[in-house]
Amino acid sequence: PFNLTGILYFPKLKDRVAVERNKISLYCNQMFVTDHVDNIVPDFMTLLHGVIDSPDIPLNVSRSYLQSDASVKKISTYITKKVADRLESIFKEERAQLEEKWDNLKLFIEYGMLSDEKFCERALKFALLKNTDGKYFSFDEYKEAVKNAQTDKDKKLVYLYATKPQDQYAFIQAAKDKGYDVLLMDCELDSHYVNLLEQKLTDTRFARVDSDAVENLIPKEDKIKPEMKEDERYDLENLFKAVLPEGNDYYVVGENLGETSAPILITQNEFMRRYREMSALGGGMNFYGSMPESYNITVNMENPLVQKIWSAKQADVKPQAELPAEAPESASEEEKTKAREAREAVRKEHRADVQAFATGNELLHQIVDLALLGSGMLKGKPLADFIARSYSLLK
Known part of the structure; x- marks a missing residue:
């Protein structure tokens, strides 16, 4: 066991591409140790801002020592757990607040799911999907909402998505006219994220709404x-x-x-x-x-x-x-x-x-x-x- 206090927060992104790293400061009994926390905290957590203080962190030692120290290594697992706990708590108890901030959190959550297997397993419980009408769903909620209309002839559940709603308006409308729902996947990481979700969600595939004729996106019978x-x-x-x-x-x-x-x-x-x-x-x-x-x-x-x-x-x-x-x-x-x-x-x-x-x-x-x-x-x-x-x- 070790002692650890701190505050971490998700910064508001003005430019989602230019994400600043190394904004977490590490302290020992309020004495500054380092602000280079890569390999000390999980990689995706380096996108967060804040401070961490622990009396168990040795003072005045090299970064390489910090990265190999057993106590320091526990910090990574502990922080991942606490962040996931808090996000899951917000999802369960303050859902409206999570939805309000989701567009700003999405990049961090997706990066975490892509880079940290344990965080991914936790995040599948609280991560949200947003459709082109601006409505938010959990993964379980969305599956229930679309499974009747969007299951193809091979019993695969097909999630349709758009990346640029204005440019893809005609395709989105054609899908809606068929009774389908279309997700909005406009994050920089979504190409990777879609691949990850296809691995994690059973009998599910994703198709961009403009990748084929609407009749072919969710084939119900042989053409x-x-x-x-x-x-x-x-x-x-x-x-x-x-x-x-x-x-x-x-x-x-x-x-x-x-x-x-x-x-x-x-x-x-x-x-x-x-x-x-x-x-x-x-x-x-x-x-x-x-x-x-x-x-x-x-x-x-x-x-x-x-x-x-x-x-x-x-x-x-x-x-x-x-x-x-x-x-x-x-x-x-x-x-x-x-x-x-x-x-x-x-x-x-x-x-x-x-x-x-x-x-x-x-x-x-x-x-x-x-x-x-x-x-x-x-x-x-x-x-x-x-x-x-x-x-x-x-x-």
Whole structure:
């Protein structure tokens, strides 16, 4: 046992990125010892401010001695317990006060849960989730609130979340129209935090609300895909890639999303985007930094505008010529190369025809630009061209 008194508090953050460390002072019988408390208190506690006084802390010794001293090591465990005790007490007895201050506490709590396993286990009892309507929930409360509507066909509970409500308004509203609730996850650590929660919460996964069509975020049954031949899928891909901005990777897929759903949806894969964000937060992009941005282009084949464009393409672009036969396995490498080149020449000629149609189709440009605009990807000359085209369509 040892004696320990002190006051620790969560500072109000003006800039959540610029968090000050080393604001805890360590004293022995009111005599200053150090304000470098890393490895003396838990790492996430170095974000707190305050003072700690203990007669059991040796005076006038090196930091390395402090960090290895048995009594000092107990401080770390003790402080973690006391902070968790106090937060749990506030949650149970002064819930309104915790909710009022949660937005300012959230960064500290998340960092603690990510860096300290024991604190994480305690925090799961009092940590709060906030939805886009500004309502707060405990983990148990939120599970009960959404489990009926947001359990997918594989019995996984799906938590939808937004990071920028203004930018993602249309996606949030589409989810709400389906009867879903959307969490607000706008903290710098949330990419890591979401991964942690997926490990801690049983049969639960998180999906950002703009990571896919709302019909695909919480699949209730197996999807019925459009009936398309291989060459038609190839045409669809080339048709849309011809009018999308260069420099990115695009995965184009046709789906049946209903006549009233948008013609095109531009999204990013949940896990690729999440790992890119985590790598950036870690101080180095690693191999993600050198990779182009990757987007999923979901084309709603049941939308009347898409059907109009597709029918025009079918009428104006002649079908691809039959591909030359592949070289047999017994053929020489030279013969195999010639066969591949002959097949590619046919594809290239047809691809050029599709791209020429796409370039000249005003409606295709318009619906793609609208999707880019909604995703914040339409800038510079393409934006100016879109505005000019929109005015001309109004005449």
